[in-house]
Amino acid sequence: MPAIEFEGGQYESEPGESVLDCLTRHGVSVNYSCRAGVCQSCMMVAVEGKPTPVSQLGIRETLKAQDHFLICSCVPETDMTVAVPDRAGSLFETTVVSLDRLSADVIRLRLARPENYDYRPGQFLNLTNAAGISRSYSLASVPELDDFLELQIRIVPDGQVSSWVANGLQVGDSVTISQSAGECSYVPGREQQSLLLVGTGTGLAPLVGIARDALRQGHAGPIHLYHGSSAVEGLYLVDELSAMDRVHENFQYYPCVSRGAVPDGVRAGRAADLVLQDFAKLPGWRAFLCGREDMVKGLQKKIFLAGASMQDIFADPFIEAKD
Amino acid sequence: MSDSLFDRIGGEGAVDAAVDIFYRKVLADDRISEFFDGVDMDKQAAKQKAFLTMAFGGPNNYTGEDMRKGHAHLVARGLNDSHFDAVVEDLGSTLAELGVPNDVIGEVAAIAETTRNDVLGK
DSSP: OOEEEETTEEEEOOTTOOHHHHHHHTTOOOOOSOSSSSSOTTEEEEEESOOOGGGGTTSOHHHHHTTEEEGGGOOOSSOEEEEOGGGOOOEEEEEEEEEEEEETTEEEEEEEOOTTOOOOTTOEEEEEOTTSOEEEEEOOSOTTTOSEEEEEEEOOTTOHHHHHHHHTOOTTOEEEEEOOBOSOSOOOSOTTSOEEEEEEGGGHHHHHHHHHHHHHTTOOSOEEEEEEESSGGGOOSHHHHHHHHHHOTTEEEEEEEOSSOOOTTOEESOHHHHHHHHOSOOTTOEEEEEEEHHHHHHHHHHHHHTTOOGGGEEEEEEOOOOO | OOSOHHHHHTHHHHHHHHHHHHHHHHHHOTTTGGGGTTOOHHHHHHHHHHHHHHHTTOOOOOOHHHHHHHHHHHHHTTOOHHHHHHHHHHHHHHHHHTTOOHHHHHHHHHHHHTTHHHHTTO
C-alpha cells in the first residue's frame, strides 16, 4: 500500500484509507473538521506524488496548480510526501544580478534564479537581509520568459530590509530568499475571461508578472491593468506598460493619479474609483488586487458586489511591517 | 425518500452555486450589512460555505457552543431576531433563485432555525 511521508515520518496506509485517516491512525495530529471534502480545513500540499482529482474538488484553481488537496478525501494511489502549505517553504541562496531605480522610492532588484526554483508570477517570496530580518516581496518576472527573479522594492523610511537594499546591496552580493508562496497568480483555462488587475504603489509588481504570464499563455479576453499612485512621481514602468498596451490589442494600461497635476495619458482619480466607474457590472470577471490594504479590502468587496465570484477575486494586501 | 436533504439539493455543487449568491445578498442587505464591515472576506466566504453546508443538511462539526462563541461579539453589537430573520430570508431567496422547490427551502430554513437561540446567545 502507498506510504505517506509527513514532517519526517513515514506512514503505511491501508486499502481504501484516506491520507487523513492514515495520519490520524498513526497518532499524527493534523487539522481537519468535516472529513467530507467541504470545509477545506485539512488542506495540504503534495510535495511528492499526485493528489487524486476528487481530493481537489472545490479548491481554488491557483491552489490546485500548486498541488494543494484535501487529505480527508484523498485515497492515495502512489506514495506521497505531504506538507502543511505554510511550512512547505525552504531557503535558497542566490546573487544580485542588477539593481536600478524605477522611481524616487522604488528599486528594481533582479536576482539569479536558483536551479529548481519553481514559482508563478504574482506569488511572493521572503527576502532576508544581513541581520536576518525578512520581508515579503512579489515576483514581477515570469519563469518561462526571464532567467532572473524580479522584485520591485519600495524604500520605506527606516525599513530594515528596503534600506539594506537601497544602501548596502550590490551586484554580485549573495542573498537569501524563501520558496515562493501565495495564490495571486494566473491559471490558464478560461482564456476568454475578462481580467481586472488593480494595484497601488509596488502592488504593480505582481500585476506586471500576471499580465505578462497571461499574454504569454495566450489569454484572449481583455486584460485591464490599473496602476494607482497619489502623485505622478509614484508611477513607474509607464513606458514599458504603454508599449505593451500598443503591442497587445487585448491589454489596456491605465495609470491613475489621485492628487496634483495629471499629464496627458494619465487618469485623474483613485484607481479603485475609476475601475468602478468604468465597469459597473463584473459578473464572470477575474480580478487581481494588490497593494495598500485599505484599497485591496475595499475594492475586493465592491468587485464582489458588482458580480464577480469570490473564487475569482485574488486579493493581496501589502501589510507594512511594524518594526 | 431515502436520499438526504444534502443529496437532494445537489450536494457540494449546490453549496458552491449558492455561496456567492447568498454572501452577496447578505453583504448588500442594509438590515445586516453593518455586521460584516471590516471582516476578512476570504475567511467570511469560507464561513458562509460552512453555514450553507450545515443548513443543506451536509457534513459539519458545528456545536451550539461554537455558534454562541462565534456570534457573541455581534450580539454585543445588537444582533437580534430581526437580523436572524433577514439572513434566513436571504437564504430562502438564494435557493429560490437557484430553482430549489419551496418544500425543500422550508426544510433548509427549519435547519437554520435550529441555530437561532445559540446564534443570538439566548
